[in-house]
Amino acid sequence: MKRLVLINPHPKGNVGEENVSVLNQMPVNLAYLATVTPKHWQVDIIDETSESALDENDEHPAPAVAGADLVGITSVSYQAHRAYKIAEACRKNGIPVIMGGVHTTSYPEEAAKHVDTVIIREAIKIWERIISDFENNCLQKQYDGGLTPLETYKDIFPDRQYLKKKYKYRYSGIITTAGCPFHCEFCSVPQFQGKKYRERPIEDVLNELESIKGQYRGLVLTDENFYGHSKKSNERVRELFKGMVERGIYQNWFGFTSLNIFKDDETLDYMVKSGCVGVLIGIESINEDALKTMHKNVNLRITIEKYHEAIANIRKHGIAVWGTFVFGNDTDTIETFESVAKFVLDTNIDVMTCGILCPFINTDLYKRLTKEGRIFRNNFPEDWIYYTSHHLTYILKKMSIQELIDGLELVYEKLYSTEALRKRFQNSKAVLNNMNSALFAFRVNLDWQNVFSHLIANVKELRDSGVYDAALKQYIEKNASCSFEQKVPLNFAETGSIMR
């Protein structure tokens, strides 16, 4: 029997969302590939967040990988360098490597230098053919799986059992839609999942949910945004949650959505009845100019004035609001941090997590910052490890690196000190009136306390290394004669920022 090993790489020492217990869930993409692999193959999956794919010296394939006939690796950008290292070790041992996922889709040219075969976009429809090409010795250098009509997923459920048994995951994910018609400057989703919002038939989702009923402590809807695309799509999603209630599929879950769900009491009601404990909402910023630079139109449409009402209404239903924010926009100053912390405390958002703006490869943001010569973490592929939103990768515009650190520390102190967390938990308990949701929020906050302190440590490490100062100096010298540069203060060493 031929043996396939599928790998989810993890750069050693990275502390990110994978360290949040409710987010530490199985790689559903690899579980899908396992399902569609022909039955005469034996499939093993290695998740490097739990187990290394290389030996103790990080040089040769670990025993579980060594005997494979074929290796498949998934990767978002920050995993790419590790993925290439694993690929190199496998290929040296004569094992061909196929790589797919977000990073290869966004940057296939780079991946092609490190692996035998690169897969662009989604692999469900073409995986069988790829395996057959391998068996017939005619594996191609590149395949494009295109965007899968989600009806295709009918009766194709990811093989979760194998992973659950092997790593004892308590959380999993489920696809109900894919794609996004918006075009936020920093986001790579429309680029690789397409701009068309694709919806999976409700019956199909319900059948899958039923098949795993009671097996997971929590599920994440992996949709980038499950609500607010059109009246028709809102009706569909309402039917989905109603269907869960009617079929008695009670399951604690959370998903990503936009704030505009707040007006839809009926859907919120079905959500909580079906087991929803929280919604993660990309608030990103409470500054209209910052939202404009990000092209975050979905938020601009709601208007910032409405945020308070929107958050209060979602919470009234017993659903925790998890707001995500991004710092480091060109309009952000040291004052931004204080106002975000105040906003979180005023609105009593149950969970607040944040990141530093990240120019993911080939997004509009990446192109703009590259054109402006501001990206200094550009020694690829090594530097991909910094592309997590938990590192600073480009020169800030209106802040010094010290101001970024001070601002992040202020937010930490106001929202993440043990006393602040205790108070916020009391508020979640009282207002949500739903212990499941309040405990969910508290658990995320406790885990995020650790992740957030690592994020701050990352920026301090960058400051202390002198890399940022050197990049800033170089940037200023290079641009001394251009018009943008006229705004650069001569005393940049004092302010450490491009513009004041």
Ligand code: B12
């Ligand atoms: C759910 C989700 C998560 C979950 C779960 C991730 C997981 N382990 O499953 C959580 C919340 C934990 C998470 C964490 C992070 N995420 Co995330 N996440 C998503 C989200 C919303 C959906 C991913 C998903 O499950 N899709 C469903 C699966 C089935 O599809 P898929 O992965 O694309 O796989 C298909 C193809 O790509 C291809 N394929 C994939 N791998 C392979 C491998 C082979 C061999 C082949 C042949 C094919 C193939 O075939 C698959 C089936 O068709 C995406 C955005 C999106 N809409 O895709 C962001 C996204 C992938 N995440 C992103 C990021 C940055 C992160 C974090 C780094 C954030 C952080 N600061 O820590 C962490 C990294 C954690 C980790 N180790 O992966 C970015 C990546 C951007 C980039 N260019 O690098 C995305 C695109 C979001 C964004 N807005 O930009 N994430």
Ligand code: SF4
């Ligand atoms: S951030 Fe959300 S709304 Fe914006 S393009 Fe990405 S997926 Fe769409």
